Structure formats: structure tokens, C-alpha cells
Amino acid sequence: MVRWLLVVLVLANVGMWAWTHGWLAPWLQADREPRRLERQIDADRLRVVPPASPEAAPSAAATPASSSTGSSFLGSSSPAPASSASPSFPPASSSSASASTSPAKADRTVCTAFAPLDEERARRLQSALEAAGAEIEATRSEQGASYLVYLPPAPTAAEAQRRLAELRRIGRSDVFLIPDGPYRQAISLGIFRYEEAARALVARLAALGEPGALVAPRAPFTVRVHLQARWRDAAGAGTAGTLAAQFDAPVRDCG
Structure with a gap:
């Protein structure tokens, strides 16, 4: 029994070797070498095409899409209304109205x-x-209760302007002439919520050469x-x- 199994294995190996080397090709339709090479038609006319560049790929892909879109519009039985393709323009009256009103605003300079x-x-x-x-x-x-630091009213308008110029020369740029009320023609040097801050400004002005500043409480409102x-x-x-x-x-x- 073992002898027969050995004979079968040997015959199977011989048959496999003959099939893989093409000896059985005349009797079998095999697609292996060299039989497949013998069945090629015009093998010398084959040409290898290089792959397309990345830049050319999007344009090539866009061409069929545009052509298919165009064919779909051509094949449509109901054409689009002509009014949808025409550009829209604003009414001439509105533009002329805005043009006529803008110079009036621009002139107020x-x-x-x-x-x-x-x-x-x-x-x-x-x-x-x-x-x-x-x-x-x-x-x-509206101003609540506060303390006014001021210089007493000047005898003349020229004297008041001279005092303003002198104060600005020493660095007080926020001063102004009080136009009305009980302190008319006086020079306001600052308004403070607390009296201590007002007194501190008076001391600083005295150190700068302006000793005439006074402090007065203002009305509650x-x-x-x-x-x-x-x-x-x-x-x-x-x-x-x-x-x-x-x-x-x-x-x-x-x-």
C-alpha cells in the first residue's frame, strides 16, 4: 500500500513539473509564459504613456463636467426666461436723489x-x-456737588486772556474762562469731587508761581x-x- 502511494506522489510531482514548464501547453489552454507571449498581437506597437501632471488633472476633469452641463441645458425643453440673464440696474431716480443731497451734507464742513x-x-x-x-x-x-478751583475774575477781558496764556505756558491746558453766573470772567482751573483734591491743586499752582487760586464749593446740582x-x-x-x-x-x- 505504501509503495502505491509513493508511485502516485512521484507521478503527481512529474506532472506538476511538466505543466509549470509548458510541456502540456499544446493540450491545455494556459495563459502562462511563454505561451501568452506567442499569442500577443502587434506587441511592437504598444506604447507606455506617462501619468498626467497634477496641474493638468483638474482642467481635464472640469472639461467633461462643463460639456455635460452644456448638453443638459441644450436638451432642456423649457428655456430659461430672458429676464433672469439680464443685469439689474438701480433706478435712476434714487441715484440722482442721493447725488443731489450729498453735496449739501458735504458743504457743512x-x-x-x-x-x-x-x-x-x-x-x-x-x-x-x-x-x-x-x-x-x-x-x-448734569453735575453734582463738587469743588471749583478758580482764579478771581479779571478786571478786563485782555487781562483774562493774559492769565489764560500764562496758565497754558506752565502746563495747564484744560483751563477756560467762565462765561456766566457768579464766577463770570473768572478762570476755571478744575472741578473736583473732593475738597482735598482741590486743595492739592492750589498747592501745586502756588509752587509753579500762581498763588492766587481759590477753592469754592459748587451747588449740589x-x-x-x-x-x-x-x-x-x-x-x-x-x-x-x-x-x-x-x-x-x-x-x-x-x-
Whole structure:
């Protein structure tokens, strides 16, 4: 029995060796070498094509998509309305209206600001400015109890201006002339919530050569109105100086 198994294994190995070396090709349709090479047709005409570059790939892929899109539009039985392809333009009337109103706003380039006034004087000055053709912006401010540091009123307007110039020379740029009230024509040097801070400023001014500063408590509640006037041109703005003198309200350029 063992002898027969050995003979079968030997025959199987011989057959496998003959099949792998093509000896059985005439009787079997095998696709192995060299039989497959013998069945090739025009093998010398084969050509290896290099792969496409990354830059060319997107354009090549986009071409079929555009052509297929175009064919789908050509094959559509209901064409799109012509109005959807026409550009839309804004109405001519709206553009002309905006063009006509913009120069009026652009012309109002001259701005003058007035010193803070009490409500009654601010109301009368605002009416006069509007009658002269100015556009008015009014800002109302409320102040609680505080302490005012000031220089006593000057005997003349020229003396008051000289004091202002001297204070600005020593570094006090936030001073101004008080236009009305019990301290009219006095020079305000600062307003403080606490008396200690006001006294400290008086001491610093004395060290800088200005010993005449005083401290006064202010009313518990005061209202001041700040007015700004905008004019069409510099000639109209000249009216601001006349009205400022009439209402005793110092005026300056905005900014």
C-alpha cells in the first residue's frame, strides 16, 4: 500500500513539473509564459504613456463636467426666461436723489463750539444760530456737588486772556474762562469731587508761581448745555463770532 502511494506522489510531482514548464501547453489552454507571449498581437506597437501632471488633472476633469452641463441645458425643453440673464440696474431716480443731497451734507464742513452755558442762555443762542442758517448739536450735562478751583475774575477781558496764556505756558491746558453766573470772567482751573483734591491743586499752582487760586464749593446740582454749530461755508461761520459776543459765550473751532 505504501509503495502505491509513493508511485502516485512521484507521478503527481512529474506532472506538476511538466505543466509549470509548458510541456502540456499544446493540450491545455494556459495563459502562462511563454505561451501568452506567442499569442500577443502587434506587441511592437504598444506604447507606455506617462501619468498626467497634477496641474493638468483638474482642467481635464472640469472639461467633461462643463460639456455635460452644456448638453443638459441644450436638451432642456423649457428655456430659461430672458429676464433672469439680464443685469439689474438701480433706478435712476434714487441715484440722482442721493447725488443731489450729498453735496449739501458735504458743504457743512465748518464747525464752531461754544463754552458751556446755562439752559436759558443756551436756548436763546441756539435759536439765533438756527436763524442764521447753522445746524446745531446740543449736549446737556448734569453735575453734582463738587469743588471749583478758580482764579478771581479779571478786571478786563485782555487781562483774562493774559492769565489764560500764562496758565497754558506752565502746563495747564484744560483751563477756560467762565462765561456766566457768579464766577463770570473768572478762570476755571478744575472741578473736583473732593475738597482735598482741590486743595492739592492750589498747592501745586502756588509752587509753579500762581498763588492766587481759590477753592469754592459748587451747588449740589447744575445743568450745562454745550452747543456745536455747523455751517455751509466759512463766510457763514463768521456769524458765530458775532453771536458769541452778543450772548457772551466764548467760541472756538470744534475738535
